[in-house]
Amino acid sequence: MNTRAQLKMFETIGVLIVFFILLAIGMSVYFFLQKTSYAKDIEHARQLEALALMQKMLYLPELDCNFLQTTQDNCIEKLKLEALRDLLQRDANAKQDYYPTFGRSAIKIVPVYPTGNDITLYQNTPQKYKQMFKTHTPIILKDTVNNINTFAYIEITSYIPEEYAREE
Numbered sequence: 001m002n003t004r005a006q007l008k009m010f011e012t013i014g015v016l017i018v019f020f021i022l023l024a025i026g027m028s029v030y031f032f033l034q035k036t037s038y039a040k041d042i043e044h045a046r047q048l049e050a051l052a053l054m055q056k057m058l059y060l061p062e063l064d065c066n067f068l069q070t071t072q073d074n075c076i077e078k079l080k081l082e083a084l085r086d087l088l089q090r091d092a093n094a095k096q097d098y099y100p101t102f103g104r105s106a107i108k109i110v111p112v113y114p115t116g117n118d119i120t121l122y123q124n125t126p127q128k129y130k131q132m133f134k135t136h137t138p139i140i141l142k143d144t145v146n147n148i149n150t151f152a153y154i155e156i157t158s159y160i161p162e163e164y165a166r167e168e
Contacts (some may be wrong), residue, residue, distance in 0.1 A: 050133040050158040056101055057154060065142045075140045076087065078150075083107065086119050098122065104129075106157040111141060113151045126161040133158045 006090035057063075058074060062084050087094045107122040134157050141150040 009158045012091055050135045054135050054156050078141050078143045104159045108155045111152045126163045127160050129159040131160040131161050
C-alpha cells in the first residue's frame with residue numbers, strides 16, 4: 001500500500017513540474033511579445049514627436065507669411081528665416097529659449113526650384129545618439145524683397161541620445 005501512495009505522489013509531483021515548466025515557457029513568450037510591442041510603441045511615439053516638431057516649425061509666428069492679415073499654410077518668409085537663423089547663431093540665450101521647442105534636432109531648409117543654398121536654422125546634435133528620425137515637408141520660401149517664391153522643403157532630423165536609450 002505504501003508503494004502505491006508513493007507512485008501517486010511522484011505522479012502528482014511530475015504533473016506539477018510539467019505544469020510549472022509550461023507556465024514558465026508561456027510567461028517567457030508573453031513577456032517577449034510585450035517587450036517587442038513596447039519597443040514598437042516607443043518607436044511610434046518618437047515618430048509622432050518628430051511630426052509634432054514639424055508642425056511647430058511650420059506654424060512659428062516668427063516665420064509665417066502674412067498677406068493682408070492672412071497667413072499662408074506651409075509658407076516661410078525668407079527674411080524672417082534668415083533673421084531667426086542669425087539670432088540663433090549669435091545669441092546663446094536665444095538658442096536656449098528655443099530649446100524647449102526644437103530640442104535635440106537639426107532644422108534645415110533646402111530650396112529645390114529655383115535652386116539655392118541650404119539654410120540651417122537650428123543645430124543641436126548630441127555627441128552620441130542611438131537613433132535619428134528625418135522628416136521632410138514641402139514649403140514655399142517667400143522672398144518678399146525680390147517677390148520670388150521658391151519651392152523648398154524642411155528637413156528636420158530628430159535625435160535620440162544614447163543616455164535616453166539606456167532607460168528603456
